[in-house]
Amino acid sequence: MNVENGVHDAHYFVPSPSRWPIVGACALFCLGLGAALSINQVGGGGWILLAGLGILLWMLRGWFGDVIRESEAGAYGQQVDYSFRWGMSWFIFSEIMFFAAFFGALFYTRTISVPELGLMGDTQQWLWPQFHAEWPQATGPKAASYVAMHPLGLPVINTALLLSSGATLTWAHWGLLQQNRKVLSLGLALTVLLGALFLSLQAYEYHHAWTQLNLTLASGAYGATFYLLTGFHGLHVLVGTLILATMWFRVQRGHFTPQHHFGFEAAAWYWHFVDVVWLLLFVLVYCM
Known part of the structure; x- marks a missing residue:
């Protein structure tokens, strides 16, 4: 080019x-x-x-x-900068719609379909004699033995990691605006490290849930929605971590100025969006 x-x-x-x-x-x-x-x-x-x-x-x-x-x-120029900003804004909006659909599926399953199945009376007892209208509710051959995820432990640690990563990224942005390249580089490096640590702990959590708690994709609606929401979010954390790592390498080459740094800014928008989604996910999936 x-x-x-x-x-x-x-x-x-x-x-x-x-x-x-x-x-x-x-x-x-x-x-x-x-x-x-x-x-x-x-x-x-x-x-x-x-x-x-x-x-x-x-x-x-x-x-x-x-x-x-x-x-x-x-x-x-300025017009292209506006186009980039609108493009990134619409991209994040499309991601919001994805998560809204998945959270909507969780809401429908937990608050509508499960209670309605419990009101089917004799039909429910005949079709699903071991079914109880409560959340989490499992179905399938391994239903009796799976354990739901608890909010304490790794989920709380991962929440603290993502919140801390948002703070370090904001610190890096402040360093950029103040023309402090050392703060910019260190803040970005810490953010990438926290993102990688989050992914490592989530992988360990998945292994523990699958092997020790018997929580698999076959564990009914709870298992399916749990892995769908947390896995889709984990994919976003992976993408965000790679983007921020790219920004870090660009910083080492002297890129970005206080007046011209939309690449960094777009990455920060995306990462803060990932942070907010995790807070909702932690409350709605782990705590409720």
Whole structure:
């Protein structure tokens, strides 16, 4: 990508043609084909899947690198900055809608469907003789032995970690605005470390729940909603941690100024969104 080949005017910047969209399409095709072949145990599926992953990582590195070079070259004016801000805002809104749907499923299951099943009288006793209209309620062959997650212990520690990461990220932002690169770098590094620690503890929690508490995806509506909500949030923490790590590497190269740092700001928006979702998840999934 040659920034000079882009089209400039007083309000906007149109980049030169890029090869990365077609490369990304090829990567997704290889990922889908490789996954399908692997699931059906067809030879070569794993290699195609691995190749698709490699092409995808190459595309992400190249495309993000082009955008970073354009930004550092001063190609983005105020109008482009507004577009980036609106784009990130709508992206976060779409993520809010995802979580709203999942929280809605949890609410419907816990407060509507379970009580209604308990009011079916003789029909309920005939169909599900061991069913009790209470939450959490399990179904399936291992229903009698699973244990629900308790809010104390790892969930509380993970909550403290995410809240602390929000504070360290805000501290890093303050350092950027004050042109204190040491505070900026240290705050970002601590945030990335706290995010990685959160993911490690969540992986340990999953292993404990699966092996010791018998809480699996087969543990009825409770198990399904628990892993859906916490797993989807964990995926967001992973993505946010990778984004913040990228911001840290950019800081080491001297990127961002108090007047020009939307890449950092967008990452901070995303991370604070992840923090808020976890607080809701902790209360609605673990405590209630």
